[in-house]
Amino acid sequence: MTAASLEVREVSVGYGPVRALNAVSVDVPEGAVVAVLGGNGAGKTTLLRAVSRTLRFHGGTIGSGSITFAGRRLDGLTPAEVVAAGVVQVPEGRQVFARMTVADNLRAGALGARGGRRAAAEARERVHELFPVLADRAHQRAGLLSGGEQQMLAMGRALMARPRLLLLDEPSLGLAPLMADRIAETVREINARGTSVLLVEQNAAIALRLASSAVVLEVGAVALAGPADELAASDEVRRRYLGIT
Numbered sequence: 001m002t003a004a005s006l007e008v009r010e011v012s013v014g015y016g017p018v019r020a021l022n023a024v025s026v027d028v029p030e031g032a033v034v035a036v037l038g039g040n041g042a043g044k045t046t047l048l049r050a051v052s053r054t055l056r057f058h059g060g061t062i063g064s065g066s067i068t069f070a071g072r073r074l075d076g077l078t079p080a081e082v083v084a085a086g087v088v089q090v091p092e093g094r095q096v097f098a099r100m101t102v103a104d105n106l107r108a109g110a111l112g113a114r115g116g117r118r119a120a121a122e123a124r125e126r127v128h129e130l131f132p133v134l135a136d137r138a139h140q141r142a143g144l145l146s147g148g149e150q151q152m153l154a155m156g157r158a159l160m161a162r163p164r165l166l167l168l169d170e171p172s173l174g175l176a177p178l179m180a181d182r183i184a185e186t187v188r189e190i191n192a193r194g195t196s197v198l199l200v201e202q203n204a205a206i207a208l209r210l211a212s213s214a215v216v217l218e219v220g221a222v223a224l225a226g227p228a229d230e231l232a233a234s235d236e237v238r239r240r241y242l243g244i245t
């Protein structure tokens with residue numbers, strides 16, 4: 001198979017004795033935005049860590065199941081190899097390098113990425129088009145940016161690696177509604193330019209607007225899955241995740 005689709009099959013994950021995911025399956029077809037919804041501790045971040053192979057930095061291991069991207073098994077690769085394969089995570093809480101400049105944060109994102117210096121220069125140009133503020137603030141320390149700008153930097157840094165699939169963890173968390181909407185618009189734009197997105201969001205309204213399909217995780221298992229418009233219309237999703245009674 002050559003299409004750049006992600007297939008997570010029956011993946012179970014534990015942090016020592018704590019079972020965080022139980023036989024979870026989710027597909028991200030090439031070019032799609034797929035949302036992962038669920039309450040606190042449902043396993044959303046763990047799912048992204050399993051795909052990006054950063055799980056072990058947090059003491060987690062995959063017990064069973066398989067993760068395939070573009071026909072290639074990711075479980076078994078190092079995190080750097082996953083990036084090189086075109087799958088890049090934007091962590092929850094941005095985690096920009098606060099003492100480094102905006103420009104150096106972006107440069108760090110290109111390390112180990114596909115392509116050479118020319119590819120990195122092109123990627124930076126695209127990032128600056130998407131987020132002009134990152135060009136304006138290139139020489140400022142990242143820690144001085146606002147929360148929304150730091151989210152843009154975290155996304156820009158990930159885009160420097162020219163991902164085919166972006167793993168986005170709670171991009172709207174802690175942002176004012178206007179900024180959250182702006183970030184959502186950029187996710188749409190990134191997707192329109194050809195990058196698939198696996199989007200973890202507590203804000204189900206934003207997530208279901210952006211995604212073509214979604215899964216709902218509850219205590220580490222898939223409770224609901226389907227097209228985003230069907231989930232947005234389901235009574236359970238409306239009551240529990242959209243706050244509509």
Ligand code: ATP
Pocket residue numbers: 015018019020038039040041042043044045046047058059060
């Ligand atoms: P949140 O929205 O709160 O981030 P989440 O849906 O992303 O929640 P996870 O962070 O994936 O959920 O957590 C799933 C389960 O695994 C929870 O029970 C959590 O306490 C546990 N867990 C997460 N990280 C670790 C860790 N590093 N060590 C031990 N247990 C962990």
